Amino acid sequence: MDEIPVAEAARRLGLTEWAVRKMITAGRLLNRARSGPALVAAADVDRIRSDRRTEALRRHRDLTAFARAVDGLLHPLMTSTPLGATGSGFYLLPTGRDALKVLPPDAFAVFGRDVLEAAAVRDQLRRDGACPTCFAHMASRVHQTHPPENGQAYRALLGEPCPVDVRRFAEQTAERRRTADRQRQADTARRAEAERDHARAEFSAAHAAAETAAQRVRSAARHLATLDPQIAREATAQARRRGAFKAASRFPDWCTCDADRQCPRHAAADRRAARR
Incomplete structure (x- = not known):
């Protein structure tokens, strides 16, 4: 199991190192280091990150509106605001990377720190000829955070x-569609196999019940034949007749004999043979 230090766990979760250490103290994360700096399991960090993102998305149904609100905090229209009721003096609003300190925790849970950092320096990246979406994508791959997606919310943050990026999003969409198709085909095949197994089990049970019933019929017939010699002679003639039919590999067209009873013509012939 991969183990990561507290600093990397904090970046993946979009929290401070102090918050991660508090989670370790509370037992939500297990310190796997026997000595020295604390180490936590990467799988546990990813699980907590997924849970935090799910809860944040549940609180913010309109993700685009939430992204615009976050962008308003990162790039305020006014860079200063009056202090106090009298307006004596001004307070400079944080911008760029400094504005990350005023973002709500749900912003880090939903978008990830790398996307928000790219959004904070979006204008500078574009002036330098770089793409904020590409920058966020590469940073998310390095730090194992949530990558940018193809949606209006991420366009509101990154432009x-x-x-x-368009080609990459198209490839990701096609891959997700192929994965969904493969999963759907696998589910269909699994259901069909389960239905075949169920039908096979039902057939086996019915066949076993039929064999048991046939054995009971034969046993009862043998018992009855021991009590009535006439029935024994008829059964012998019937078995001989059926054996001849089986050897010939066909029944006459007028014969309606089956496994349980004879046709009238063969029954009469057996009775005549028994009387002789």
Whole structure:
């Protein structure tokens, strides 16, 4: 199991190191280091990150509106605000990376720290000729955080994606569609196999019941034949007749004999043979 230090866990979760250490103290994360700096399991961190993102998405149904609100905190229209009721003096609003300190925790849970950092320096990246979406994607791959997605919410934070991102989003969409198709086919095959197994089990049970019933019929016939010699002679003639039919591999067209009873013509012939 991969183990990561507290600093990396904090970046993946979008929290401070103090918050992660508090989670370790509370027992939500297990310190796996025998000595030295604390280490936590990467799988546990990913599980907590997924749970936090699910809860945050449940609180913010309109993700685009939430992204615009976050962008308003990162890039305020006014860079200062009056202090106090009299307005004597001004308070400079944080911008850029400094504005990350005023973002709500749900922003880090939903978008991830790397996406928010790219959104904070979006204008500077574009002035330098870089794509904020590509920057966020590469940073998320390095730090194992949530990557940018193809949606209006991420466009509100990072701007329009470049052609490279458009192709990557198209490939991701196609891959998700192929994965869903494979999963659907696997589920269909699994259900069909389960139905075949059920039908096979029902057939086996019915066949076993039929064999048991046939054995009981034969046993009862043998018992009855021991009590009535006439029935024994008829059964012998019937068995001989059926054996001849089986050897010939066909029944006459007028014969309606089956496994349980004879047709009238063969029954009469057996009775005549028994009387002789």
